Amino acid sequence: MSVFHYGDNQHKADGRQVIDFRSDTVTQPCPAMREAMATAQVGDDVYEDDMTVKALEQDVAGLLGKQAGLYVPTGTMSNLIAVMSHCQRGEEIILADQYHIAIDEASGASVLGSVAIHPLVADQRGAITPEQVRNAIKPDDSHFAISKLVGLENTVSGCIQEQANIDAIVQVAKEANLQVHMDGARLLNAAVAQAMNPARLVQDIDSVSLCLSKGLGAPMGSVLTGDVAFIGRARRLRKMLGAGMRQVGIVAAAGRYALANNVARLAEDHRRARGLAQGLQGIAGLQVAMERVETNMLFMQSDRMLELGDYLARNGIIVAAFAEQCRLVVHKDIDDDAIASMQQHTRDFFAS
Ligand SMILES: Cc1ncc(COP(=O)(O)O)c(C=O)c1O
Known part of the structure; x- marks a missing residue:
């Protein structure tokens, strides 16, 4: 297994409203969590x-x-x-x-x-x-x-x-x-x-x-x-x-x-990660490591990965894309619409 490394070529959220698949560390505290903090x-x-x-x-x-x-x-x-x-x-x-x-x-x-x-x-x-x-x-x-x-x-x-x-x-x-x-x-x-x-x-x-x-x-x-x-x-x-x-x-x-x-809801992240992987599987030019989709992460490979990363970023989706590999992480701020959007934009990119 090649090791995932963070690099300089990542797109940034920069305060923008984006769909962010880089990590499950990017989540925003919800109002109820902020309320618990305040009190x-x-x-x-x-x-x-x-x-x-x-x-x-x-x-x-x-x-x-x-x-x-x-x-x-x-x-x-x-x-x-x-x-x-x-x-x-x-x-x-x-x-x-x-x-x-x-x-x-x-x-x-x-x-x-x-x-x-x-x-x-x-x-x-x-x-x-x-x-x-x-x-x-x-x-x-x-x-x-x-x-x-x-x-x-x-x-x-x-x-x-x-x-x-x-x-x-x-x-x-x-x-x-x-x-x-x-x-x-x-x-x-x-x-x-x-x-x-x-x-x-x-x-x-x-x-x-x-x-x-x-x-x-x-x-x-x-x-x-x-x-x-x-x-x-x-x-x-x-x-x-x-x-x-x-x-x-x-x-x-x-x-x-x-x-x-937020513990039981991790199951939703796992379901969405599986669904995302299934939706991406079969796109010509892209390989998804299905056997490694067990919780909230998936890995995909393509020789057009950096190009794909740029395309997605222009469409409001940011991923940690490297020369040939990309890790996608599903978390509580990724909903079903975000999954569908990621699948659609990826399909569009490889169709172009
Ligand atoms: C497996 C694992 N251990 C430890 C850490 C370190 O956590 P932190 O970023 O809070 O230092 C991470 C961060 O992503 C991780 O993935």
């Missing part, structure tokens, strides 16, 4: 006085079957804090080469944590095997980094990770006395798509990061969860990284609103 009870969260933040942390910890949670500004910081809470200088994290921590977080784990990254080659759907992990765990030898943490991600580029495989990897890690962290930025997409309890998806996993600013539609925030001792270390690191925040219940309230109102 939130707030306090100084560094003093642990913000009851809205506390409630959000407990909500997410409960949802994921963990003891405690910590509200942080971004998924990137959540993953970084997790790695640094689990690992000391000279220790390593073993994970797939295409996970966000490996390629999209500016190597923060290495730069700021002095933690080595051992990347494993993942398959088309972003999966690594228990055998790969077992083989990567190093013996106690002064030549090697100290294997300490296994990283997982679910979903990976929209693909749901097979639960039996996750469970088997966790077991391999536990047998070797390693910790496991799950980047669950879009874990609830995987839970909703499989009609499974999110806590089951992360059973026996030591720490989980959940993003509120992706398909759930909050303007910012992630919650890192784990046991009480882990979250204690994480809290210190959050302060160290400069993200001890004050009356931040204003945005935590948006996260609570998202959890209460």
Whole structure:
């Protein structure tokens, strides 16, 4: 699987009313979410006085079957804090080469944590095997980094990770006395798509990061969860990284609103992504990777992709188009009309 990379050739929304397929991070807070933010009870969260933040942390910890949670500004910081809470200088994290921590977080784990990254080659759907992990765990030898943490991600580029495989990897890690962290930025997409309890998806996993600013539609925030001792270390690191925040219940309230109102509706995004893929399939000159449409993302290929991106932008649709590949992400601000419009304009382009 080729890796999706952000580039300079993307069209911008620039405040325009457009249909935006670039990511599920582009959603606008709805009036009811803004109302929840405006009326939130707030306090100084560094003093642990913000009851809205506390409630959000407990909500997410409960949802994921963990003891405690910590509200942080971004998924990137959540993953970084997790790695640094689990690992000391000279220790390593073993994970797939295409996970966000490996390629999209500016190597923060290495730069700021002095933690080595051992990347494993993942398959088309972003999966690594228990055998790969077992083989990567190093013996106690002064030549090697100290294997300490296994990283997982679910979903990976929209693909749901097979639960039996996750469970088997966790077991391999536990047998070797390693910790496991799950980047669950879009874990609830995987839970909703499989009609499974999110806590089951992360059973026996030591720490989980959940993003509120992706398909759930909050303007910012992630919650890192784990046991009480882990979250204690994480809290210190959050302060160290400069993200001890004050009356931040204003945005935590948006996260609570998202959890209460926007989880079940992820199924609509999945239905629309499938419908969009089916509508685009069969257009001459365009290939859609149907086997990878499992939640809210789809990938298409064409040697006219940049041209298509420009055409769509002129027609009020923006996509992240690259030389040959394009990722489309469906989210709460993409409705059935937007899907139909995308299909029609794409057909028109390839017919011209
Ligand atoms: C899988 C995954 N993990 C982590 C992140 C990081 O989240 P943030 O953009 O809030 O830093 C992203 C962002 O898109 C992601 O896709």
